[in-house]
Amino acid sequence: MMERFTAVIFVLLVSSICSTLGQTCEGNCGEKLDSCSCHSTCTSLKNCCVDYKDFCVAIFPYSGSIFGGADFVILDASFNKSSHIVCRFNNDFNTMGYVDENGRGHCISPLLYQTGWVPLHISSDNGTTFSRVGAWLSVHTGKFDAKFKAILDNSTKWQYYGTPGVGGTLGMTWNTSLVKGEKVNIELWGYRETGEPYSNSWQGEWKYLYSLAKDHPNNGSFSFLPKPAENGFSSWELGALRVSSSAYPDGIWNVQAAWTEDHALAWHLEQKFRDNSMVWALDKCLAWDQLENQLPNFLSEIIDCPCTLAQARADTGRFHTDYGCDIEKGSVCTYHPGSVHCVRAIQASPKYGAGQQCCYDSTGAQILTADSIGGSTPDRAHDWGSPPYRKPPRVPGESHWVYDVLSFYYCCLWSDNCHYYFKHRPSSDCRRYESPSSAVVFGDPHFITFDGVSYSFNGKGEYTLVRSAVKQLIIQGRTEPVNGTIKATKLSAVAMREVASDVVEVRLVSGHNGLEVLQNQKALSFTEQTWMDLDGVFVFSPTSTNVTVMFPSGAGVEVRLREGTMTTTVLLPEEFKGSTLGLLGKMDGDAKDDLVLSNGELVQNQSNPGELFNFGASWAVSNESALFTYDSEHLLDTYYYAHRHDHSFIPVFSVPESPEDPLENQASEICSGEGSQFCRYDILVGRSPRLGNATRMSYQSHISLVEDLKPVISCGWLAPPSNGKKEGTTYLLGATVRLSCDDGFTLEGSAERTCQENAQWSGEDTTCVASNNIAGIVAGSVIGAAALIVMITTITLHCRKQKRKAAQSEGC
Numbered sequence: 001m002m003e004r005f006t007a008v009i010f011v012l013l014v015s016s017i018c019s020t021l022g023q024t025c026e027g028n029c030g031e032k033l034d035s036c037s038c039h040s041t042c043t044s045l046k047n048c049c050v051d052y053k054d055f056c057v058a059i060f061p062y063s064g065s066i067f068g069g070a071d072f073v074i075l076d077a078s079f080n081k082s083s084h085i086v087c088r089f090n091n092d093f094n095t096m097g098y099v100d101e102n103g104r105g106h107c108i109s110p111l112l113y114q115t116g117w118v119p120l121h122i123s124s125d126n127g128t129t130f131s132r133v134g135a136w137l138s139v140h141t142g143k144f145d146a147k148f149k150a151i152l153d154n155s156t157k158w159q160y161y162g163t164p165g166v167g168g169t170l171g172m173t174w175n176t177s178l179v180k181g182e183k184v185n186i187e188l189w190g191y192r193e194t195g196e197p198y199s200n201s202w203q204g205e206w207k208y209l210y211s212l213a214k215d216h217p218n219n220g221s222f223s224f225l226p227k228p229a230e231n232g233f234s235s236w237e238l239g240a241l242r243v244s245s246s247a248y249p250d251g252i253w254n255v256q257a258a259w260t261e262d263h264a265l266a267w268h269l270e271q272k273f274r275d276n277s278m279v280w281a282l283d284k285c286l287a288w289d290q291l292e293n294q295l296p297n298f299l300s301e302i303i304d305c306p307c308t309l310a311q312a313r314a315d316t317g318r319f320h321t322d323y324g325c326d327i328e329k330g331s332v333c334t335y336h337p338g339s340v341h342c343v344r345a346i347q348a349s350p351k352y353g354a355g356q357q358c359c360y361d362s363t364g365a366q367i368l369t370a371d372s373i374g375g376s377t378p379d380r381a382h383d384w385g386s387p388p389y390r391k392p393p394r395v396p397g398e399s400h401w402v403y404d405v406l407s408f409y410y411c412c413l414w415s416d417n418c419h420y421y422f423k424h425r426p427s428s429d430c431r432r433y434e435s436p437s438s439a440v441v442f443g444d445p446h447f448i449t450f451d452g453v454s455y456s457f458n459g460k461g462e463y464t465l466v467r468s469a470v471k472q473l474i475i476q477g478r479t480e481p482v483n484g485t486i487k488a489t490k491l492s493a494v495a496m497r498e499v500a501s502d503v504v505e506v507r508l509v510s511g512h513n514g515l516e517v518l519q520n521q522k523a524l525s526f527t528e529q530t531w532m533d534l535d536g537v538f539v540f541s542p543t544s545t546n547v548t549v550m551f552p553s554g555a556g557v558e559v560r561l562r563e564g565t566m567t568t569t570v571l572l573p574e575e576f577k578g579s580t581l582g583l584l585g586k587m588d589g590d591a592k593d594d595l596v597l598s599n600g601e602l603v604q605n606q607s608n609p610g611e612l613f614n615f616g617a618s619w620a621v622s623n624e625s626a627l628f629t630y631d632s633e634h635l636l637d638t639y640y641y642a643h644r645h646d647h648s649f650i651p652v653f654s655v656p657e658s659p660e661d662p663l664e665n666q667a668s669e670i671c672s673g674e675g676s677q678f679c680r681y682d683i684l685v686g687r688s689p690r691l692g693n694a695t696r697m698s699y700q701s702h703i704s705l706v707e708d709l710k711p712v713i714s715c716g717w718l719a720p721p722s723n724g725k726k727e728g729t730t731y732l733l734g735a736t737v738r739l740s741c742d743d744g745f746t747l748e749g750s751a752e753r754t755c756q757e758n759a760q761w762s763g764e765d766t767t768c769v770a771s772n773n774i775a776g777i778v779a780g781s782v783i784g785a786a787a788l789i790v791m792i793t794t795i796t797l798h799c800r801k802q803k804r805k806a807a808q809s810e811g812c
Contacts, residue, residue: 029056040522041631063137069257084126114389116533150174161267171223181245190236208251281414305358317556338374348386355382443695449585457616458651470579495627501536512564514544563694609653620645675699715755741768
């Protein structure tokens with residue numbers, strides 16, 4: 001106890017001295033001061049101010065659900081028992097923290113309406129001053145690890161409860177360590193959006209509704225028999241359950257808790273829903289249909305879907321796996337039956353914040369809603385939200401639920417009226433889709449440009465890979481020698497920025513067995529999350545050897561670690577055409593003008609190693625334009641203080657041909673076919689068969705990528721004829737659709753139509769007309785009916801006449 005007290009006194013004393021000298025990190029996090037640093041690089045450079053960790057704080061865990069309720073520790077900072085901790089998120093959400101028995105400070109994350117990194121400021125004097133600075137990562141609930149959530153047992157049952165055949169008890173579970181306390185409350189919170197859509201009054205609202213249980217044992221499970229909600233709460237149709245300590249009053253905001261997924265609240269809807277769910281849902285569907293008729297059309301500003309599954313998975317700059325239908329996780333596609341994989345457009349549309357979803361079957365063909373309920377659907381609100389978040393339709397997850405998912409329940413899942421839904425959410429048929437162009441750097445290093453020119457450049461330094469003045473995109477690459485004796489280099493880092501986005505750098509870690517990602521020179525950890533929303537850029541890193549960076553323009557950068565080298569692929573959409581320069585060439589479809597020096601001169605001989613070397617050297621970056629991080633003496637001395645292109649490093653330009661070389665046989669075995677020269681170079685010059693094999697694999701992967709991204713001709717969706725049907729739901733080049741008519745109808749036009757190279761269907765439009773025998777039957781029926789009427793009329797008149805005669809006889 002005395003040792004800890006002495007240490008605290010020492011830190012405070014040193015902090016006071018530094019503050020007197022103007023060398024404190026209080027209020028200076030991220031800055032480099034005169035005699036010490038409060039910048040994130042100071043730890044590795046060993047020049048931090050003594051109070052750096054006390055004021056520029058790290059936290060654990062660093063991320064949590066957008067719903068809040070996570071308890072995290074403030075690392076390395078000093079607190080005393082009397083500290084009153086207040087944690088401020090994004091400069092406007094305050095939560096109460098606490099000091100534990102070990103003197104560590106804690107914060108509770110709040111319910112937010114945005115994802116991504118948000119600023120964190122911490123006060124230890126009950127909110128008078130906020131002297132400690134950090135950051136918190138708010139995560140979309142769909143991307144958040146299930147082990148940190150409360151889990152609905154059979155979530156489908158919860159969301160269909162009250163429909164025919166669905167009833168009984170409902171259950172849920174949670175990890176008891178997520179909630180401190182022997183007793184817990186189970187609370188229902190609802191979400192809705194109010195105000196006029198697309199106006200300043202449009203707001204999203206989370207609200208505590210009622211408790212399902214109070215003082216329930218914190219044993220990790222709860223079950224109950226649902227009943228319709230009272231007091232008007234059944235009008236809330238979307239929400240989530242929260243498990244929190246019974247020590248807190250009902251509905252108190254921002255306390256430690258475990259949340260379920262957001263879901264459709266079928267289980268608490270009014271009695272009318274249970275009495276006849278299809279009629280109830282149809283009324284809701286019709287009301288939604290009327291609302292959609294009044295809202296602006298967002299379909300024209302969203303990106304078209306890729307035509308094939310191969311394109312969708314290859315276009316990583318613009319599309320990413322939809323977590324609700326992932327082929328890598330068994331293709332559990334609840335909302336898209338018949339699909340094996342779906343992707344979402346990464347970027348929301350600019351004006352309306354809309355999204356695009358594209359789904360594919362086992363043959364790789366896109367599924368359209370005109371053919372199947374499991375088809376691709378656009379979204380009025382992007383599921384992942386979009387900057388600046390916080391207000392509809394850009395609230396992550398919830399805006400999408402309100403405008404795209406609940407309506408799917410109304411029209412398709414709780415009733416059989418999908419035609420209303422698909423009228424407003426039709427699939428795009430890929431006719432406007434344009435594949436991106438790709439370029440790659442791999443091995444020691446070899447380059448294939450956007451227009452397919454391949455060459456090697458083994459300069460040592462930092463160079464511009466891609467520069468587009470039109471899109472304000474810059475991608476730079478750093479190379480270093482393979483080792484101290486081999487005169488060849490390899491890519492060791494790439495750094496990039498678009499417009500005013502965060503700078504993202506991906507580099508080899510020490511030992512070259514993994515990749516490190518930096519955001520504005522600060523290392524990011526992907527131990528908790530694989531996806532991060534940064535400022536103006538997204539980063540996805542499912543493993544330490546795999547990083548993908550995605551920019552708003554649709555540009556994508558894939559970095560893969562192979563045998564200690566970085567294979568870096570750049571994908572650019574058609575909008576970049578004619579605007580790129582750098583080592584990856586001029587993207588304009590003309591290989592002849594691909595290699596342009598930074599002074600505008602064209603490389604005359606693309607097979608001349610010396611001329612290629614000069615070309616590469618001309619693209620060395622300047623000190624002013626460098627995006628890299630220099631957080632070690634080695635990097636400072638080798639790159640920052642030195643020439644960005646090392647003129648003293650002269651590499652081996654060509655592969656030495658020596659039958660006596662002990663690696664010659666392995667080179668011959670491993671390297672064959674197109675691109676073998678790169679593989680041979682890395683074995684015979686780089687002296688590594690494993691590296692040569694990795695180079696071969698990288699080359700083949702790029703060839704496969706180019707093949708997957710080849711433009712595909714689509715003729716567009718073909719409708720079946722009225723009173724007929726069609727066989728075939730593929731609409732790409734060479735596909736044939738067979739058309740036929742229902743019984744009693746005759747086909748006119750083409751019975752088979754094939755998609756042609758001109759993107760038009762062969763043959764003539766198909767119609768189904770009533771057959772002649774049907775016309776005869778109809779005419780005969782009409783004549784027969786008329787004759788029957790005449791007969792009945794005649795008989796009736798005759799009977800009346802006879803009755804009159806009989807009456808007259810009796811009167812006589």
